[in-house]
Amino acid sequence: MNTAEQYLKAIYVIQQGSDGPAATGAIADALDVSPASANEMIGKLEERGLAEHEKYKGVRLTDDGIVRARDALRTYCIIERFLANVLGVEEFRAEAQELEAVIDGTVADRLDTIIDRRPECPDCFDPETDACACLELTFDRAE
């Protein structure tokens, strides 16, 4: 997952939660970057036709942006599930955040062949816990 996809995912989650455009400040906070960095990437997303920036309102993803964001969210859910259920990592959220930039969607697809992901994914993603709401945690496997 590249940096642009991390932004798309963050914008999508905020947009869904607020039922409207995502404020630049909220995006910067979610990704722990400066507002200037967030603005720069939002500009790039606009150039690629993935987002639209409305002055004083915030950022809204285009249809293409939503597709890419949902793919990125799905990849993130796979990584979380894989870490929690296959490797038995208790700190799976923190580790998934660290690893998502290095794990590509095609790699996640392969990992997906050994995890039990729900068909409703990625709609099951809960922004409050930053994890899949249907994730069953059993840490009985040795790490």
Next chain:
Amino acid sequence: MSVGHRVTSDDQLARLLQIGIVLEEVVEARAYHHYRSLDADLDEEIETLLSDAAAESAQHRERLEALIEGLGVESVPFDEIESLVEARYGRTQPDDFDGVLYDQLCNEETAYKFYDDLITAIEESDAEFSLDRAELLDTLRTIRQEEADGAREVTEIMERR
């Protein structure tokens, strides 16, 4: 959430190497299942391809295990992954030789992409690892090359058929 593409610690590197081991285990287990599922009507060329792929994955796994041993982290037991592949294989099983070849191509390309991203993430990091950096990169580049060769081999067979 965080933004970045670099491997910054021994722990993160160990986890990524564990993921590499799992990917190799998935290839090994799937190759075995493909072989078994097509047992009734074997094709010698595909049989050799699957058996070589399983052997190569086992070899890659051993090399990765040697690396993570140097980081003081345990490997991922193959029998655990094999039972997970077994449990879900029916849902993702290719239904003919072309499907098996395509699945194998995905395996090789996915592994190549994984090692390529991992090598880039290590190259871009200035973190000090407990492992010898040159040796680590050398091992990963060798494996990446073998995955590229594997993908080419599958593509050639697909083109001939």
